[in-house]
Amino acid sequence: MNEGHLPIGRFARLCRLSVKQLRHYDELGLLTPDRIDPDTGYRYYLPGQARAAMLIGLLRSLDVPLASIGRVLDGESGVLDGVRDRMRDDLARRERNVVALQRILSDGLPRPEVTVVREPARRVVLVRDVASPERIGAVTSACMARLMAAVGTPEGLLAGLFPLDLTGEVPVTVAAETSRDVPGTSEDVLPGGPFASATHVGPYDQISLTAHALLAWIGERGHTPRGPLREVYVSDPATTPPDRLVTHLMIGLEDEG
């Protein structure tokens, strides 16, 4: 063991890492042994490498991916900020998941009554945006605020439109029924026809549970959904406690299932 070289096992004990981990980090170029015996392939580390090794261990214990750790060790700046931001997003998603799971455990799965209604076509003005799946709630609120500011008092229904597939970037649309033209919004006609409709009572962040039940109802009967999910906001969230918020959920149906 000349020059204080340590074989991998001893070095591993020093750094509280496993031999497997050290070999893996070597393979990835994160922590290269000071010397590798060309004949035997034995890896030899210096005690001075312990700090780098333990930094890897520390960051791993904080769930920083090895790829990011590599970039940190290469001196790239801002890497950990990105990691932290991603972790925060992930954390928020998991918090919502736990809340939703708790809700399911407390209340059971929603089994809303589903009816088929025939909707007229409706002339509306729209405000649109795009959101990541986590940000849908906030972005929808912001769109609604913009729409209300532009429209003033709506003459008819107030609704949100969302694609059924909530992966990737999700287009968010809020619509207010009106016969007037409103600057700052675009105008459109929501198609009429048969819709499957269910009513969600409760906070907006649990709408997806009722939406799920509605989709399941449609699936069970062999219908094919058509177009986006419509959320018709019946209550005013400014004056209604979250547990009493009423929202109609509607999904268009093919004329023939």
Add this chain to the structure above:
Amino acid sequence: MNEGHLPIGRFARLCRLSVKQLRHYDELGLLTPDRIDPDTGYRYYLPGQARAAMLIGLLRSLDVPLASIGRVLDGESGVLDGVRDRMRDDLARRERNVVALQRILSDGLPRPEVTVVREPARRVVLVRDVASPERIGAVTSACMARLMAAVGTPEGLLAGLFPLDLTGEVPVTVAAETSRDVPGTSEDVLPGGPFASATHVGPYDQISLTAHALLAWIGERGHTPRGPLREVYVSDPATTPPDRLVTHLMIGLEDEG
């Protein structure tokens, strides 16, 4: 397509799942097609299976593992409670990670001054417990409260002892130096000898960063740590703001490095 049987692609679109997922769930026995053509191997589903499929999708979107979903579908009770509890623990761990990462980003890695001190053997009384890695802080506080209640005013130092390996169930020990016998505690002698010592200033939940630096110092110099990590609590957390809490961290050294 007799009796309303749907081939896998159509059923997948109905349930917002991928064909790959459905095949996987079939393989795991979570959702078996109503009929499998024995000649072609084609899977055929009934529309009535959509609700089960979407329940799988819903629970998956909440990060419930497929194995747990399987047990839910088998009617086993209490499964989701366990999942939720595990998620909560995981969430707490991730929250701590993000906080620690933020701390590293704000303050940089701690680079405490490390000194070698020679400690006398000390007679102490002990309170012990066991904790999962997440609960160490809370359990240590609880032990300390018990110890203080039993000892009253300590005559000497007040310390916590923790193994260097914080995986699995971690034994937690708090010690108060005293010459008296104290009912409700056990008595022991902390060995003396050379110790590497560093001072942590700041909240207790960031002690691990300084402990890491101390271990790295030991590793860099080729010493071998001996025995548990000692945390000597210098400040009174009841009267000191968290940012000013002073803790000495000490790790025993082999006489010969």
Add this chain to the structure above:
DNA sequence: GCTGGACCCTCCCACCGTGGGAGCGTCCAT
């Protein structure tokens, strides 16, 4: 100098859930 046991090497597989793709067979509307 020899030997045994601890240590090291490489290579493969497993976990979990999903997606991609190769290579090939099947269904159905034209």
Add this chain to the structure above:
DNA sequence: ATGGACGCTCCCACGGTGGGAGGGTCCAGC
């Protein structure tokens, strides 16, 4: 009958770690 959409199975990839097989190496004690 034929083309194109759709189905099948089987393999590989991701990230990070552990387990294990099969084989070579080091060193302390004799």
